[in-house]
Amino acid sequence: MLAVLLRRLLNVIPTVGAVILLIFVLFSVIPGSFTSTGAEDGRMLDPQVMERMRKEMGLDDPILERFGRYVGHTLVGDLGKSFRTREPVTKLIADRLWPSFKLAMAAMGFAVLIGVPLGFIAALRPGGVVDSVSMIVAVSGLSLAQFWLGLMMMYLFGLLLGWLPSFGYGDGGPRYLILPGLALGVGPMALLARTTRAAVLDVLNADFVRTARSKGMAEARVVTWHVMRNALVLVITTIGLQFGSLMGTAVVVEKLFSWPGLGSLLVDSVFQRDIPAVQGCILVIVLFFLAINTLVDLAYAAIDPRIRYA
Amino acid sequence: MRKLACMAAALAVFALGQAEAQTPRKGGTIRFTAPYAASLNSLDIHTTPRAQDDIVGKALNRSLYSWDSAAGKVVLELAKSVSVSGDGLIYTYKLRDDAYFHNGRKMTADDIIWSYTRILDSSKGFPGVRYIRIIKGATDVEKGQAKEISGLRKIDDFTLEMTLADRVEPGYYLFNGTTAILPKEEESRLSSHPVGLGPFKFVEHIPGSRVVAERWEKFYKPGKPYADRFVLLMMPEAAARDLAFRSKEIDTSVLGPAQYLVYRGDPELSKGILEVAEMFTRSMQFNPAYKPFSDKRVRQAINYAVDTDLIIKRLVKDKAYRATSWLPSASPAFDKSMKPYPFDPEKAKKLLAEAGYPNGFEFEISTSANESWGLPIVEAMIPMLAKVGIKMKPKMVEVTVLTEVAMKGEHQAFIGSSLTGPDSLATLLCFYSKTPRTGCNYTSFNDPAFDKLIDEAKQSADPEKQNELLRQANNLLYEAAPVWFFNYNKAVMAYQPWIHGLQANPTELTHQYVEDVWVDERSPAK
Numbered sequence: 001m002l003a004v005l006l007r008r009l010l011n012v013i014p015t016v017g018a019v020i021l022l023i024f025v026l027f028s029v030i031p032g033s034f035t036s037t038g039a040e041d042g043r044m045l046d047p048q049v050m051e052r053m054r055k056e057m058g059l060d061d062p063i064l065e066r067f068g069r070y071v072g073h074t075l076v077g078d079l080g081k082s083f084r085t086r087e088p089v090t091k092l093i094a095d096r097l098w099p100s101f102k103l104a105m106a107a108m109g110f111a112v113l114i115g116v117p118l119g120f121i122a123a124l125r126p127g128g129v130v131d132s133v134s135m136i137v138a139v140s141g142l143s144l145a146q147f148w149l150g151l152m153m154m155y156l157f158g159l160l161l162g163w164l165p166s167f168g169y170g171d172g173g174p175r176y177l178i179l180p181g182l183a184l185g186v187g188p189m190a191l192l193a194r195t196t197r198a199a200v201l202d203v204l205n206a207d208f209v210r211t212a213r214s215k216g217m218a219e220a221r222v223v224t225w226h227v228m229r230n231a232l233v234l235v236i237t238t239i240g241l242q243f244g245s246l247m248g249t250a251v252v253v254e255k256l257f258s259w260p261g262l263g264s265l266l267v268d269s270v271f272q273r274d275i276p277a278v279q280g281c282i283l284v285i286v287l288f289f290l291a292i293n294t295l296v297d298l299a300y301a302a303i304d305p306r307i308r309y310a
Numbered sequence: 311m312r313k314l315a316c317m318a319a320a321l322a323v324f325a326l327g328q329a330e331a332q333t334p335r336k337g338g339t340i341r342f343t344a345p346y347a348a349s350l351n352s353l354d355i356h357t358t359p360r361a362q363d364d365i366v367g368k369a370l371n372r373s374l375y376s377w378d379s380a381a382g383k384v385v386l387e388l389a390k391s392v393s394v395s396g397d398g399l400i401y402t403y404k405l406r407d408d409a410y411f412h413n414g415r416k417m418t419a420d421d422i423i424w425s426y427t428r429i430l431d432s433s434k435g436f437p438g439v440r441y442i443r444i445i446k447g448a449t450d451v452e453k454g455q456a457k458e459i460s461g462l463r464k465i466d467d468f469t470l471e472m473t474l475a476d477r478v479e480p481g482y483y484l485f486n487g488t489t490a491i492l493p494k495e496e497e498s499r500l501s502s503h504p505v506g507l508g509p510f511k512f513v514e515h516i517p518g519s520r521v522v523a524e525r526w527e528k529f530y531k532p533g534k535p536y537a538d539r540f541v542l543l544m545m546p547e548a549a550a551r552d553l554a555f556r557s558k559e560i561d562t563s564v565l566g567p568a569q570y571l572v573y574r575g576d577p578e579l580s581k582g583i584l585e586v587a588e589m590f591t592r593s594m595q596f597n598p599a600y601k602p603f604s605d606k607r608v609r610q611a612i613n614y615a616v617d618t619d620l621i622i623k624r625l626v627k628d629k630a631y632r633a634t635s636w637l638p639s640a641s642p643a644f645d646k647s648m649k650p651y652p653f654d655p656e657k658a659k660k661l662l663a664e665a666g667y668p669n670g671f672e673f674e675i676s677t678s679a680n681e682s683w684g685l686p687i688v689e690a691m692i693p694m695l696a697k698v699g700i701k702m703k704p705k706m707v708e709v710t711v712l713t714e715v716a717m718k719g720e721h722q723a724f725i726g727s728s729l730t731g732p733d734s735l736a737t738l739l740c741f742y743s744k745t746p747r748t749g750c751n752y753t754s755f756n757d758p759a760f761d762k763l764i765d766e767a768k769q770s771a772d773p774e775k776q777n778e779l780l781r782q783a784n785n786l787l788y789e790a791a792p793v794w795f796f797n798y799n800k801a802v803m804a805y806q807p808w809i810h811g812l813q814a815n816p817t818e819l820t821h822q823y824v825e826d827v828w829v830d831e832r833s834p835a836k
Contacts, residue, residue, distance in 0.1 A: 031714065032711035035435070036714040052434070056433065084352065150550075159557040162557065168520065255547055260349075260516050271708070
């Protein structure tokens with residue numbers, strides 16, 4: 001298991017290196033810079049101030065020098081200083097990490113609790129009423145725009161019923177987490193329902209299930225012992241991929257609900273060309289994604305003893 | 311007689327009720343929204359020029375001057391009085407001796423000197439430096455040739471002498487949030503735990519969500535602020551703001567054109583709308599380096615060819631005032647008698663023919679996607695210009711890139727929004743021939759007659775005479791048409807019925823001096 005973990009960590013290095021290079025090159029070639037973004041609402045920045053800012057931020061240094069500096073600092077865990085806030089990027093990210101993680105957990109919690117049973121039940125009676133309804137729900141969930149769904153929920157639960165606050169972080173508690181969590185979780189829930197259904201259907205048709213049934217094993221035991229366990233590999237892969245991507249893709253929901261997550265920090269930083277913050281955010285999101293994938297790989301071995309990482 | 315007595319009593323009760331309704335209530339929470347982005351750049355107000363950051367800045371900090379929206383002018387804030395020398399260069403301020411920082415220390419002249427010197431730090435790009443430069447010796451500090459600003463002299467703890475480099479109204483410069491007076495001993499934590507002189511004291515900041523501040527008991531205005539707490543909520547999504555406003559979770563909401571139309575048409579919501587002609591002028595600026603735009607007649611032709619009123623009505627939903635030159639209507643140098651260019655395609659054609667373009671010409675316009683002064687406006691102009699033979703091709707850029715485009719001067723035209731106040735002289739300097747393109751003269755405007763008026767205005771000691779000269783310069787600009795004059799922004803803020811004391815601030819509507827704002831008992835926020 002330790003060897004697996006080690007190998008996985010070694011695989012992370014080229015991926016992270018490629019991401020760092022890509023982001024650096026991208027933000028070196030796209031038009032606009034932090035100094036010009038300060039004037040977006042007509043409030044002009046003084047040209048001398050802009051020049052001073054560029055010098056302070058090293059924007060005019062040769063590209064290789066900047067890249068070398070960035071890589072060197074990153075290797076020792078220093079993500080630099082944000083152009084916007086003039087604070088360390090690590091602090092900026094640390095402030096957002098927990099709210100982002102909480103939101104992703106809430107969304108995935110909802111997706112798993114609803115999506116997996118829904119897909120499971122649908123697969124047990126394919127073509128039945130439950131299957132049809134659950135698949136309509138799943139397809140709708142996949143098709144719904146998060147922005148629209150979020151607004152509708154704000155309208156229903158915030159404005160019409162008054163049950164929940166329509167936006168904000170509040171004390172970070174469940175009352176504030178429910179609506180953004182649901183808005184973010186509907187997509188993964190739908191995907192999980194479909195994936196689970198497909199996985200279970202696949203396993204239900206396998207020879208070993210037929211054998212189990214033919215030897216008189218109780219249906220409940222067939223389902224829990226043989227079907228569920230074998231279908232879990234695909235389900236867990238989907239959960240892992242979805243969970244990993246939620247950290248960085250929750251931006252629409254975060255902005256809509258004024259949720260202080262990593263996604264909105266990333267987008268704000270992109271618009272203002274706050275390169276250190278963008279690089280830091282993407283790096284953290286990538287690392288999170290890779291960490292989740294590693295955990296998923298380790299989970300495979302636990303679920304299915306046939307899987308070996310020789 | 312009894313009837314009369316009853317009526318009189320009823321009237322008295324009604325009058326008392328009215329008086330009580332107008333008596334500011336102590337307590338409650340003010341819940342403002344930050345509509346421009348999902349987060350603040352910094353709480354250290356010296357470091358950030360963004361309008362959004364100064365919404366909370368107005369609660370936490372104070373500058374030497376402030377903007378009085380009722381009077382429409384700058385007024386002393388941290389000084390009780392000022393005397394000005396005969397040549398208009400030396401200002402002697404009697405500072406407040408009752409202004410306390412949130413750490414409990416009293417403000418003195420040293421704090422003003424330290425704050426202004428900090429802004430000039432040449433190793434940092436503090437945006438307020440352009441305002442402090444009006445003080446004699448400031449540029450020496452900026453260049454690192456001096457450590458102290460020679461034009462600032464502390465006479466005693468509460469008397470400060472300021473010598474200006476040129477004759478200007480210092481209030482226009484030193485009311486800006488980026489020139490706030492901050493305490494030296496708190497410098498290291500100003501960005502995370504701001505300490506200022508404002509009516510509210512910092513409590514917490516959840517980046518990307520909210521800033522909370524509480525009443526500063528030692529604020530120098532007696533009985534103010536009224537509210538116990540001030541909360542600024544980050545809400546960049548207009549639709550979310552609308553729902554939150556309707557569900558009474560926020561007290562104010564800045565409205566875009568589409569929402570303005572809905573709110574104006576709603577019998578209840580329309581009762582709580584604050585409108586102001588902000589000091590922002592929207593225009594399409596021509597680059598004379600592109601040959602057709604070097605001819606005044608071509609520029610005028612475009613002003614005649616576009617049905618600007620129709621665009622304002624249909625696309626901007628009347629959330630704008632037609633521009634009749636560069637200076638906005640709130641400017642003291644604005645000429646109310648000026649009439650806008652009429653929609654006259656025939657005249658446009660005639661002018662184009664006279665300029666040697668009887669069949670029109672083609673040009674590219676750099677534009678952002680902004681709904682009020684971006685691509686939708688350009689798209690509406692395209693068929694109008696096509697009717698006089700001009701083919702306009704839009705080139706999309708991000709709004710944050712527009713300034714860079716304008717500064718480089720490689721464009722043919724661009725459409726944007728410019729801050730045009732409150733200092734009319736500084737605003738018109740953007741068309742002064744000696745102002746470089748990187749300064750703000752994006753149209754490379756060069757007119758000796760205009761320059762002469764500006765030079766005379768600079769020298770004028772009499773504000774009335776100065777305004778008259780600036781008025782003439784502004785009118786000259788209108789005739790020369792270096793831009794297509796589109797509109798002045800009508801900023802619109804919806805407010806809840808329990809919010810009182812909001813100010814129609816034309817420099818930026820969201821910038822409210824919150825010590826004057828109060829909430830009555832109907833507010834659901836405790």
